[in-house]
Amino acid sequence: MLCVDDDAASRTLLLRILEQRFARVLAAKDGAEGLDLFRRHGPAFVITDIQMPVMDGIAMARAIKAEAPATHIIITTSFGDAELILSAVDVGIVDYVVKPVSAERLDASLDKCLRIATLERRLRLEKVRTESILESIGDAFFALDKDWRFTYVNHRAEDHFRMRRTELLGRGFQEVWKGPQDTQQAFEEAMRSQEKRSVEQFSESLGIWHEVSIFPLDGGISVYLRDVTERKRHEDEIRFLAFYDPLTELPNRTLLKERLASAITRCKRSGQRGAVLFLDLDRFKNINDSLGHEVGDLILKEVAQRLRTTLRDSDTVARLGGDEFIILLEEFSHPENIHSITHRLLFSLAQEIALQGYSLHITCSIGISFFPTDGETVEDLLKASDTAMYFSKSKGRNTYQFYSADMNSKTLRYLEMENALRKSIQNQDFLLHFQPQVDLRTRAVIGFEALVRWRHPELGLVPPDEFIPLAEETGLILLLGDWVLESACRQARAWLDRHTTPLHVAVNLSSRQFWQGDLVDSIASGLTRSGLPAQHLELEITESMVMREADVAIGKMRELADMGVRLSIDDFGTGYSSLAALRQFPIHTLKIDKSFVREVTTNANDAAIAASIVALAHTMNLLVVAEGIEGEEQAAFLLGKGCEIGQGYLFGKPMPSHEAEVMLCGPQS
Ligand SMILES: Nc1nc2c(ncn2[C@@H]2O[C@@H]3COP(=O)(O)O[C@H]4[C@@H](O)[C@H](n5cnc6c(=O)[nH]c(N)nc65)O[C@@H]4COP(=O)(O)O[C@H]3[C@H]2O)c(=O)[nH]1
Structure with missing residues (x-):
């Protein structure tokens, strides 16, 4: 504490009071001496008279405030010095005490002064703390006064504007801001309304997303620019996963x-x-x-x-x-x-x-x-x-x-059929019908074609054209095909045991069976399990089935032929034929498709085709079976062309095994 008064009595009085409250009290008799002591000791509090020789109290106070603005100064003055008091207030004094100074009045003034000092210290600390926070945060922060001038800039804001703090402070915001239009608008609204605003903006030049929070501050605004690029990226990723297939x-x-x-x-x-x-x-x-x-x-x-x-x-x-x-x-x-x-x-x-x-x-x-x-x-x-x-x-x-x-109802039917077919395969709801094949000259039965029927729980007997494609599509044909093969072989074995007729049984193979299953193995095991010698089994395959990859098909067919199984080409003439490939097929029989037989006696084209298939077969040492023979004229025509074997309603429709067996006992066989 520094006490300045030119009047020795007043000074002594003051010193007595002050020494009770302050550990150290310096005394000076005029402003110049006071300023000198102040400069040397830097006290936090000064009490001074105004009117003094050499340098008055106001001049000294002004000098002290200029050098140490935080100093707390009290003046003592005579009653009625209103003007002097006002000029002292301008200098920044805390209080004044009217002379003669009473102990109570001075105590009250000192209390006030200490309270202010404490508050100011707290504020200073607060300010330091706030500044250290603002400096340490990763966000850019700046404050603008109501005239859009920078009043505070943290170091992140320096980075953001690429300018030094000293260049920014006091400068107009519009001179340096290069952000997007809607952020600019948010600034203006916050300044005008003195209400909080916040926007997100992407800075093209920095490649950074910012969350811009604008707060009203003392008529101006303060602004935080938080880098939210990481969060945005994360949001983008989440959005991507929600709307896009990652693969x-x-x-x-x-x-x-x-x-x-x-x-x-x-x-x-x-x-x-x-x-x-x-x-x-x-x-x-x-x-x-x-x-x-x-x-x-x-x-x-x-x-x-x-x-x-x-x-x-x-x-x-x-x-x-x-x-x-x-x-x-x-x-x-x-x-x-x-x-x-x-x-x-x-x-x-x-x-x-x-x-x-x-x-x-x-x-x-x-x-x-x-x-x-x-x-x-x-x-x-x-x-x-x-x-x-x-x-x-x-x-x-x-x-x-x-x-x-109409696809909808078809799809539904198809799905229902698929389910039913699956169940029926488990329950073995199938049976075989046999259609006789006869020697056209003698009409003796020489074999049967096995044709599968589905005993549908509601629809009754379903013909194969209606479910074989479905069985193919779903792969169920592999299971079904094995069942057909083994059942046909067992039936043939039983007939051979009971009759002397040297017959064969013909079984249709589907494309999927031919290509996908372990064809050769499953045929071999079907034969073994039924005990039927291989030469009594004929496998019917179609041209289109084997032409797809003729080389591989020939390999498979050779293996079958080597086992002794007979092979016939079904529906011959209806598909794409390669005579070159046909020559290499180890086949036994060609079957003329019923579509040529139907009008063979009335349609010259069909007649010519049927005749040339027979001729072709003979040059290749193959037997010919004509299928779909319904009338005697057809049979006679085909026999006339040299066709050996016939199949069709004329000789017998596909029939259950017991009926077929009767034919084996008939006069011709
Ligand atoms: N209009 C007429 N038709 C006659 C005549 N003679 C025989 N048919 C019919 O012609 C079809 C001959 O069999 P596909 O050409 O091998 O044609 C067969 C065959 O491709 C297939 N299929 C039948 N059973 C099986 C089987 O166990 N496995 C495979 N993969 N397919 C089979 O289903 C097709 C149709 O068999 P189905 O309905 O039994 O029909 C049989 C038979 O009933 C006739 O004089 N006139």
Whole structure:
């Protein structure tokens, strides 16, 4: 504490009071001496008279405040020195005490002074703390006064503006701000309304997302710029996972549904049409199972890429999951263009995929529905194109089908049949009918063709044309085929045991049985289990079945022929024939298809075809069976052309085994 007074008595009085409260009290007799003591000792409190020689109290106070603004100064003055008091207040004194100074009044003033000092110290501490926080935070922070001038800038803000604090303080905000328009607007609103605002902005130049929080501050504003790039990236990732398939990066089901819904609305408004293509890869499961999921995934990615590049950017290609993709085509004015688009897709996918040393060929089946004609809701349209895709598969794959309303009932029937067929295979609800094959010259029965029938719980006996394709499609044919083969062999064995006729039994093989099952093994075990010698079994295969990969087929056929099994080509003439391949087939018999036999006596073409098949067979040392003979003229004609064996209603319809056995006992046999 420094006490300055030119009057010795007053000084002594003051010192006495002050020394009771302060540990150390310095005394000076005028302003100059006081200032000198102040400079040397730097006391926190000063009490001074105003009117003094050499330097008055106000001049001294001004000098002290200029050097140490935090110093607390009290003046003592005579009553009525109002002007002096006012100028002292301007200098920044804390209080004044009227002379003669009483102990109570001085105590009260000192209390006030100490309270203010404590408060100021606290404020200073608070300020330091706040500043250290503002400096240590990772966010840029700055404050602007009501005239848009910088009043505070932390070091992050320096980085942000790429300017030093000293350059920024006092400078106008508009001179340095280069942010986007809507952030600028938020600043103006906060300044005007003195209410909090916050916006998110992306800074192109820094590649950073900022959350900008603006608070009102003393007529101006304070601003935090928080770097939220990481959070944004995370949000983007979450959004990506919610709307995109991570493997192919195509839109997923959720996003597809959103886009389809808005496409439907747009098309309704514009009166144009859109299309939903449901695309399913053919036999993808086989690839996945045999080559592994890793290769499967690579294929899916490649497929996604091909679909994308085949279509326009504005078209949506989505992955529903598994090997199912959806393509959404919008507002095309010529719906017939869909043909060329679909062909392009099929072509693009059919190109070889070379992966990890494998050369793969992928095909797909596509179902197409149009909106709004085939449905006006997302669900209806997806269902319609799914149904059409299903039909496309049943048409033999690598093709496309347009949805039609009657497909729904067909699909339902198909699904019901599949379930029933599955159950029937477990329960063995099948039986064999046998159709005799006769020597055309003697009419003696020389064998039977075994034809399967399904004993359907509700529909009764179902003919094979109605369920063999389904059994093929679902793979159930492998189980069914084994059952047919073994049952036919057992029946033939039983007839051989009871009759002397040297007969054979002919069994139809389906394409899937031929190519997929362990054909040779299952035939061998069927023969062993039934005890039928191989030469009594004839296997009927079709040309189209074996022409696909003739070389491999010939290998399989040779193995069968080597076992002693007879092979015949069924439906000969109806498919694509390669005489060169036919020559190499180790076959025994050609069967003239019933479509040529039907009008063989009335249609010159059919007659010529039948005659040339017989001639061809003979040059190749093959037997010929004509099937579908219903009348004597047909039989006579074919016999006349040299055909040895006949099959058809004329000689007997397919019949249960006990009826067939009766024929073996008949006069001709
Ligand atoms: N209009 C007429 N038709 C006659 C005449 N004679 C025989 N048919 C019919 O012609 C079909 C001959 O069998 P497919 O050509 O091998 O044709 C068979 C065969 O491809 C297939 N199939 C039958 N059983 C089996 C089997 O066990 N396995 C396999 N994979 N396919 C079978 O189903 C097809 C149809 O068999 P089904 O309905 O039994 O029909 C039989 C038979 O009933 C005739 O004089 N006139």
